[in-house]
Amino acid sequence: MAKVKGSIVVDIEKCKGCELCVVTCPTKTIALAAEVNGKGYHYAYPANPELCIGCTNCATVCPDGVITVYRMKI
């Protein structure tokens, strides 16, 4: 069976650390960083990148449109 793998790219400087992507991700790929961005927000990042399935849920709920999603069959 074909497996899908995904990957996300976060626009760190535009992220406001609202955490809506973290709670919506079905694979627990995303976490908030311990570091902060230029605006002082703990930004979202793929803490467990190998788990991502590219479902686009995180990008769909992001109010600031900071997440870009890629997906491929392997």
Add this chain to the structure above:
Amino acid sequence: MKTAEGLKDIIKPENLVYRKSSLITDKPFSYCPGCGHGTTHRIIAEVIEEENLAENTIGVCPVGCSVLMYDFLDLDIQQAAHGRAPAVATAIKRLMPEKFVFTYQGDGDLAAIGTSETIHACNRGENILIVFINNGIYGMTGGQMAPTTLEGMKSSTSPYGRDVKMMGNPLKMTELVAMLPGTCYVTRQSVHTPAAVRKAKKAIKKAVGYQKKGMGTCFIEIVSNCPSGWKMTPVESNKWMEENMFAYYKPGDLKVPAESDADAENKNEQ
């Protein structure tokens, strides 16, 4: 190391499955973290891009947190005086009927100072789309009570909770306008989960189609959050919204055009 390299292979243009609409400018949204205004802007931009309407759209933005919408969407947008967006949109659509015209308004704008403009535009059946962001509060000015504030809900001007005996009942604008013959499509949506966002986007797309056919006013309420005004984290605010707002402001369609109406309008056009 192997996984890291594997993941780099995935990030290629041909594997792109989601990027924000190119109609969103580079300016960071001025909204608070987790605010539904941003998500709603995003899906409006996506629909307009997908429908190829960027050059043929005129939006009207309100007074409220979204007063700067023209900075965030790369579209022609007119800012209206508080509550007057449906009146301004009426003029724009009547002068330029070929344009897709929408208003974007908060509940303080649409359900308080602009109640009259809203009801009369809907009653006249102006061929516009009204997008109504209902977060139950005046966000921009510091979380004061709005006509839509729920019974018992605390705000800066109802610190002990809304007492309906003294302050009146929360106003269901969407139910009101659904009763008017001028409206053709009236629906209540939200943007707090992936499924809700996809449904809300479909609703906007439908409204574009109905406006093209000249079927009357489309009215889409987005029940939304105001983490700052509600004094909650974004995640808590969405949960509170599901548990409290949805009980009173029930999501779903209130009025949909009959298929035959849509077809008849189609035939008239041909």
